[in-house]
C-alpha cells in the first residue's frame with residue numbers, strides 16, 4: 001500500500017472500527033426514540049411534541065450518522081482490498097496525517113476543498 005505503513009494501517013483500521021461502534025450505538029439510540037409505541041420516557045415525548053424543528057434536527061443527525069457510517073464501511077473495505085488512502089477523485093495518495101485526523105476521508109485535501117465549495 002503506497003504511503004501507509006502497516007502499523008499505521010492497523011491504527012487506522014482500529015480507529016475506524018471504534019468510530020463505527022460509536023455510530024451504531026448512536027443510531028440505535030436515535031432509532032429507539034423514534035420507534036412508535038416505544039418505551040421512550042415522558043421527557044422525550046414532551047420534547048417530541050413541542051417542536052417540529054427538533055424532529056427535523058433529529059432526522060438530520062441520523063442522516064449524517066448514516067452517511068458517516070457508509071463512509072467508514074467503505075474505508076474498511078478499502079483497507080481490505082488495498083485501495084485505502086488513495087483519493088477517489090484524483091487518485092493521488094492521501095497524506096497519512098490527514099487519514100489519522102479523519103480516517104473515513106476518501107478525498108485528498110485539495111479535492112475535498114473543491115467538493116466543499118461545490119466545484120466537484
Ligand SMILES: [Zn+2]
Pocket residue numbers: 087088089090091092107108109110111112
Ligand atoms: Zn484528490
